Amino acid sequence: MNSYIVKNENALFYECGFSCDNALFLRFGADEAYFLTDGRYITEAKENIKNAEIIDAKRDLIKKARDIIKKARLKNILFDPLEFSVAGFGALSKNLSVNFIAKKNFSQIKRAVKTPKEIELIETAALLGQQGFERFAAFLREHGVGKSERELHYEAQNFMRHNGKNKLSFSPICAINENAAKPHAAPSENAALKNGDLLLLDAGVKYRRYCSDRTRMIETNEYAAFDDKKTQKFKDAFRQKIYDTVLKAQEAAIKAVKIGIKASDIDKAARSVIEKAGFGKYFIHSTGHGVGLDIHELPVISSKSCAILEEGMVFTIEPGIYLPNKFGVRIEDMAAIVNGKVKILHENG
Secondary structure (H helix, E strand, O other), X not given: OOOEEEOOHHHHHHHHOOOOOOOEEEEEOOOEEXXXXXXXXXXXXXXXXXXXXXXXXXXXXXXXXXXXXXXXXXXXXXEOOOOOOHHHHHHHHOOOOOEXXXXXXXXXXXXXXXXXXXXXXXXXXXXXXXXXHHHHHHXXXXXXXXXXXXXXXXXXXXXXXXXXXXXXXXXXXXXEHHHHHOOOOOOOOOOEOOXXXXXXXXXXXXXXXXXXXXXXXXXXXXXXXXXXXXXOOOOOHHHHHHHHHHHHHHHHHHHHOOOOOEHHHHHHHHHHHHHHOOOHHHOOOOOEEEOOOOOOEEEEEOOOOOOEOOOOEEEEEOOEEEEOOOEEEEOEEEEEEEOXXXXXXXXXX
16 A cells, blocks of 8 residues: 555545644555544544544644654655645655655545445435435526526525525536526626526535535426426427437436446437537537535546546536527536446435
8 A cells, every 4th residue: 555645624534524614644655544633623633533643733733844854764655735835745745754744635546436335425424415405496487587596596595505505516507598608607687687587506505524426407487496306397499409419428428327338429329419400519528527625526528528427436427518699508417426326316206
């Protein structure tokens, strides 16, 4: 086993079941591990960490980490260069006779394949997220018309949090009509929801730190629902064509998921449907991304991805079509490979 050092909070949690905003974790081989923090977090660390020696570094983590590395007489130690500033890494490595090996995202690489327990936690997060969508849809039917995007964004956060019971995976995307043509649209103060408008919601919550992620689009009326079966009926034929094309692309991508194939083949399955319909240039992002402790993890489901799908991987499938100054459609679900088959984690119908 490699010796390594981690700083990122989710990487810390993965290693020892606890994290805070001022900590380092060092592992040297199979039997030697240290969690360095300061006095503010020592009590909680001792309550939660069972697989590492807990050290109060007196707010000087780098100095204590250097002392430990010196005593260990290591030849090599792995680190993620994305976790350290230039100044921080310089202070850590200066004049140490150890080879620091930079490997980007090495913690996420370890976490790309989830355990059955992790998948269970993610599925619970997904179901809690689904319930948040249902609460928000009920609000829209009764009170949504006339609300600005900013107000709807605020309400979406509240319904996803469910009176503080849930933490958000990310700030929701809540976009009306032409604003939905921006994949990461910020809420506008000007747009106000009317009956017949298109509304896109992209949101998720956490359960025991594991994230969920989901996107639905509806045409606003007194019957509108973020239907888990994803069937939607629009009055306008062109809107219906775009929506049905995106849904067909997602279905094709889900059908393509198999152990041993390239992640790029999943992207190709979705993209080819949209290209065949004549809207290829309006599908402007990758088909999906891994989800776990981070909302964006490995594998990346894109045309350039070299990842090979394995049992236990969890990722989104979210094709979209974005027509500038008109509207955009995205449909997103989380998929897991369980017992060799694809499982959609938040569909109950």
